[in-house]
Structure formats: structure tokens, C-alpha cells
Amino acid sequence: MTRSSPRRESQGLRTQWRRAWSTRKSGAQLLSTPLRRDLESRYGDLSHLRRVGSRPPLREYFTELWDRRHFIWAGARGAAVTRYSNERLGALWYVLRPLLDAAFYGIVFGLILQASRGMENFLAWIVVGIFMYRLTSRAITGGVGLIRGSKAMLRAFAFPRASVAVSLTVRELMMAMPAIIVMLGGIVLVPPHEIPSVTWSLFPVILLLHTTLNLGLSLLFGWLGAVLPDLAQAMSFVSRFLMYASAVIFPIDRFIDHPTIMAVIEANPIYVVLDLYRTVLIDGAVPPLAEWTMLAAWALGALTIGFTVFWLDEERYTRE
Amino acid sequence: MSDFQTGWHLSSDPKVTIAADNVRLRYRVQRSGPRSFRSILGKRPVSGPVLRGVSLAAREGEMVGLVGLNGSGKSSLLRVLAGLQPATSGTVVASAQPQLLGVSAALVPELSGLENIWLGTLAMGMTPDEAYFARERIELLADLGEAIKQPMSTYSSGMAARLRFAISVAADPEILMIDEALSTGDASFTERAKEAMHGLIARAGTVFLVSHAAQTIEDMCTRALWLDAGTLIADGPAGEVANMYRYYAHSIALGKDRAAKKALVSATESHPPLFSGT
Numbered sequence: 001m002t003r004s005s006p007r008r009e010s011q012g013l014r015t016q017w018r019r020a021w022s023t024r025k026s027g028a029q030l031l032s033t034p035l036r037r038d039l040e041s042r043y044g045d046l047s048h049l050r051r052v053g054s055r056p057p058l059r060e061y062f063t064e065l066w067d068r069r070h071f072i073w074a075g076a077r078g079a080a081v082t083r084y085s086n087e088r089l090g091a092l093w094y095v096l097r098p099l100l101d102a103a104f105y106g107i108v109f110g111l112i113l114q115a116s117r118g119m120e121n122f123l124a125w126i127v128v129g130i131f132m133y134r135l136t137s138r139a140i141t142g143g144v145g146l147i148r149g150s151k152a153m154l155r156a157f158a159f160p161r162a163s164v165a166v167s168l169t170v171r172e173l174m175m176a177m178p179a180i181i182v183m184l185g186g187i188v189l190v191p192p193h194e195i196p197s198v199t200w201s202l203f204p205v206i207l208l209l210h211t212t213l214n215l216g217l218s219l220l221f222g223w224l225g226a227v228l229p230d231l232a233q234a235m236s237f238v239s240r241f242l243m244y245a246s247a248v249i250f251p252i253d254r255f256i257d258h259p260t261i262m263a264v265i266e267a268n269p270i271y272v273v274l275d276l277y278r279t280v281l282i283d284g285a286v287p288p289l290a291e292w293t294m295l296a297a298w299a300l301g302a303l304t305i306g307f308t309v310f311w312l313d314e315e316r317y318t319r320e
Numbered sequence: 321m322s323d324f325q326t327g328w329h330l331s332s333d334p335k336v337t338i339a340a341d342n343v344r345l346r347y348r349v350q351r352s353g354p355r356s357f358r359s360i361l362g363k364r365p366v367s368g369p370v371l372r373g374v375s376l377a378a379r380e381g382e383m384v385g386l387v388g389l390n391g392s393g394k395s396s397l398l399r400v401l402a403g404l405q406p407a408t409s410g411t412v413v414a415s416a417q418p419q420l421l422g423v424s425a426a427l428v429p430e431l432s433g434l435e436n437i438w439l440g441t442l443a444m445g446m447t448p449d450e451a452y453f454a455r456e457r458i459e460l461l462a463d464l465g466e467a468i469k470q471p472m473s474t475y476s477s478g479m480a481a482r483l484r485f486a487i488s489v490a491a492d493p494e495i496l497m498i499d500e501a502l503s504t505g506d507a508s509f510t511e512r513a514k515e516a517m518h519g520l521i522a523r524a525g526t527v528f529l530v531s532h533a534a535q536t537i538e539d540m541c542t543r544a545l546w547l548d549a550g551t552l553i554a555d556g557p558a559g560e561v562a563n564m565y566r567y568y569a570h571s572i573a574l575g576k577d578r579a580a581k582k583a584l585v586s587a588t589e590s591h592p593p594l595f596s597g598t
Contacts, residue, residue: 027413031341035595039377043336049413052338053403070451071442078439082430157443158403158417315406 027051053158055314065160072163076171083175098179102127102186119251124187124194124282129248129274131183132210135176136270137239139214142168143221144232147317154318161317162310165222169215180207187281197284206276209299213269216302219310226316246270269298334380337495337526338418343400343410345371345393345550370396372550373410375595378526378543383517385537385558386530387565388547389572394530397547398497401528419444419493421485433468433475433483440487454490461516462486463509482509489516496520497528514540534562534569546587553584556591564590 028036028046040046056064084093110123119125143165147154150164187194225231243249246268255261265271272295279287348367370393378384386394399405402418427436437458441451459468462483464475472480488496496517517527517540531537537544537558544561546554554561564587571580 027411030411030413031339035339035341035375038595039336039339043377043379044333046336046339046413048335048415049339050415052401052412052414052418053406067445070448071439071445074439074442078428078431078435082428085430153443155399155404156420159443159445318405 025050053315055311056160058311061160061162061311061314065162065166068159068163071159072167072170076167076174079167079171080174094175094178095182098131098182101130101179102182105130106190121187121192121194121282123190125251125278126249127183127186128277128281131176131179132274132277133243133246133248133270134179135172135210136214136217136273137242138172139169139218140221140242141235141239142172143218144225144235146218146222147226148229148232161314162219162307165218165310166215168218169211172214173211184281194282195284199280199284199286202280202286203277206273206280206295209295210273212299213273213295213302216299216304216306219306220302223306223310223313226313242270246274248274267294269295269302272298334382335415336377336379337382337416338401338412338414339377340401341375341411341413343371343374343397343407343412344369345396345400345405346408370550371400371407374547374550374552375593376545376552376555377594378528380526381521382543383521383527383529383541383558385541385544385562386528386547387532387534387537387544387562389569390532392547393550394532394547395499398499398528398530402495402497414495416494417445418495418497419488419491421488421496421498427472427484429473430471432471433462433464436472436483437468437487440484441490444488444491444493446491458483458486458490461489461512463512478509485513489513489520492520492523492525494525495528496525497530499530532569534566538562545593548584552593554587554591555593561587561591 026047027050030051031039031046036046055061084090087093089096105126106123109126146164146168147161153164154161184196188196221231245265247265252262252265252271255265272291276287276291276295279285279291346367347370374393374397386397388394396405398420400407401412401414402420403412403414404420427440431439434455437455438451441454441458442448446454462468462485464479464483467475467479468483472483475483521527529537529541541558544554544556544558544565545552546561546565554564564583568580568583568587571577571583
């Protein structure tokens, strides 16, 4: 057999794979004793073998997840870039869709209903609510269909399955960016104008916590959707229900006589995050510390629980 | 000397790259189609065996063919060996992460060939630097000319298959698994694909190739495993096993059940699987 000399670049790849691979525990002793003895006597040492297709412990899982960061990013970008590629206007839709959305709510609530609900700038209030709520609702709905939708990918490559949830979150954030810019521009340009104040600088901080929360929810609902695929049918109701329970369109003043409902809504992380956005962007005030802690606790809690649950059931996602 | 380097050259004593111990797999599906109200409530999933205790080992420099009729469990075995589907019971150990030839899953039809190369190489676990170096080799092997800049949705199925194959081989995996991939693509490409695979084996790799065409196995492999109804029937030199399988498949096609059964028995007698799974 001819031996071709190993090229440098391919050697690099094998070395990297071996590094990630060699962090796994030795697998030879997992074989049954007669088979192991037989193999050893025939072919010699087996200590280089590692177990294939099992769920790695958390630390290795994180390492492997981190090693896939470029893939997660490229995958998310690829999906985000091609979203409107079948439309005539193509990338223009990234701006057109949110513009149409904003115009719709402006016409319905501003012109037809003439609603103000005792607020100075009800239009801005509702646009911020709807645009930012969409991120969470898409994280939940996308999470439920996640495993089913990525089946082809999961069947072809061995990577930590949580990558698909991370990729989903990154993709949704990328696709939301034009909408966020339209939203910020809209509340400045449309009367009564909101003037950007110093508190606007807190917006990215809230977005970061919000994204953490969304990632946790995607992981959690990703697992739920894999366990119970029927959940996909119920998602539109869940999403609509959450919309009313999070004060997206209606202020919670209407529940002022129901202290229990008020308490439940005020503990709801989506309500809290929307309230933070609105306080910062519209009221130009710094939100109270209690709301920050509440959101941070929810975000980290959702991420921890979502990740653990998803990781524990890692082998389920490729089962037939 | 770390074990990074030792794997690089074929030693006189090839190491074991992958071993499976008594792998069993059952499938479970929800019954589909019209069903009575009672059966919806008392949901009983249909289940059946796919692999009935398969044990095998492969070494560096081996090109292993898997033959068997449709539904004999060839593809399932490949996916279990690659760790892409958890076995119901049994263990698989390997010297490196096996790579299944299946980049199609990560590719986006709307993106160009070049962008898909980028995505596919990253999906296999390359860093951006390595993906950059691999690009040239992939372009060369796929040989698509200017079409590489067009969206993949404009490719013919043969062109897409070539790109997929080129991407998988560029990863230079130690264990490559191919599921009937070479049937597409014209003669000149098949020749180049063969060359790429031999290069892989020469660099101390192992290739598994699934096909129900005995000819493909005979042409390309050094060793063949014959799988029937989830059981390993024979394990031996590719030419001989492929010939026996050809005779068996021919008998089945002609409806000669007794001759087919005799072929199975004689194959097991002359080329028994090395490890009997019990």
C-alpha cells in the first residue's frame, strides 16, 4: 500500500479532534471481558479506545459545546441570511416586516381605537411590548419544534445537542436586530417623540438578560417538545395566553382589583423584562433593583434548569 | 511520545480503531394510519429488533464493506457505530469520533457552494483556520468549476453529491462511514473518490462502506461483513464474501429459498464472524 505523507493542515485537524476525544474516559473496560481479552490477545493494546455515542459528563460537554462555537455562529448566520431569499425584495423584508408591524399597531391603536389608557405615549408602550415579546414567544415556539426540525442534522453529526438550541437563540437575536432598530427609530421619530436619554444605555444589559432567559426557555421547551411532540399543536395558545399574562397589549391596571392575579403577573419574567425595557426607553428612568434581581434570577434559573434537563436526556434526541 | 503522533503511520501491527460489543437495537414507532378510538387511548407502539447482538472490531488501514438485503440493519449498524443513534444495549468504543458521510444535513440550499463548504467543515468540528485550509482541497476534489459560486439549489443531484463527498473526505477523519454515497457522480469522479479514500486508509484510517451491490464492495473493500436480519452472517475477504452474498441474493430473487438458506449456512461456516455475540 502506498503511504502518502500527512499534510500539515490535516494533521492539525486530527490533532484537535484527538485532543477533544482524549479528554473522554477510557472505554476498553466497558467491553465484556471475553471480547476484551480476545481483542487484546489478537491486536494488542486497547487503551486508546473511547466510548462512542454516550452523553459526556457536564465538563466535557461544555468543552465540546465551546469547540463548536464557530459552527453555531455560522449555522445561525446561514439561516438568518437566507430567511427571505425566496422573496422578490429579499433582504429588504428585514426592515419592511417590522415597519409594517409597527404601522399596523399604530393604525389600530393610535388611529382607530384612539386608545391611550392614561399613558403619555401608549403607541411606544405597545410597540416596545410587542417587538420585544416576540423574541421570547419565538424562543418558546421554536424550542418545541427544535428537535423535530433539526433531525437531519442530529442524525448526521455527533455534537453536543444543546448546540441547536444555542444556534436558535443566536439566529432569533440576529433576525430581531433590524426590528429593534426600527423600533428604536420609530419611537423617536413618531410623535410624541421619545428623546434618547442616558438610560437607553441600559437597553443592551436588559437584552443580554432577556437572551439568557430565552436560551433557557428554548432548552427547556426543546426537551419538552422531544418528550411530547404533540405540544407543538398547543403552542399558539400558550403564546397567546402568555401575551395577555405579560401585559404586552393591555396594562395590568385592569387587574388592580385582583391582587392575586397582579402578584402572578408581576412575578412573570416576561412582564418584568417588558417593564424594564419600557421604563428605560419610554420613562427614561432607571428601574428599581428589585426588578433587576428578579429578571436575573429568572434568567439564570431558566438557563440552569433548561440546560440540566436538556443535557440529562441527551441520548433521546437521536432515538428513532 | 504522545498518542497524537503514533496514529500517523501504519505500524506493522495495526491498532484497533473501532469495536462493537453485542450491540442490540430495537425500533419503536407509533402505529400510523387510521385507527380505532380504543387504540388511540391504549396507545401500543410497534417495536421490533433491528440488530440482534452484533460484535465486531476493525483495525487501521481496513476498508470494511457491509452487505445485506434491504432492511437487514446495515445502515442502522453504521449509525450506531458512529454514535448517532444510541443502541438499545451493547457498547461501541473507538479511537476517534467516527464521521458519517452526511454533510447534506448541515448544508443550506440557498447558500452558494463556497458558503456551504464553510458551513459543512465547521459542522464536522473544524476551527475556522482549518476550514480555510480545507477549502482548496474540497474545491479541487469536487471539481465544480464556476458552479461553486452558485447557490446549491441550482446543482444537479450528481454535483451536490460530489460536493458533499468532497467535504466529508476533507475532514480527514480516522473513521469514515459511507452509506451508498458513491452511486451518484460520474465515472471520473468515482475514480477520484476512490483515490481520496485510499489516501485516507493509507494514513491509518478505517472506512466503512454500506452497499447492497456486491460489485461495489468487491471493487473497493479489503474486508466484508454480511448482515442478515440484524445478525452478522459472515466476515472475511471482500471478494469471497461478496461472491457468496451475490449467490444468496440471486437465489432469493429467483425464489429458491432452500438454496438461499444453504448459502447462508455455508457462508457462516467458511467465514465465521470473529466474535460471536452471546
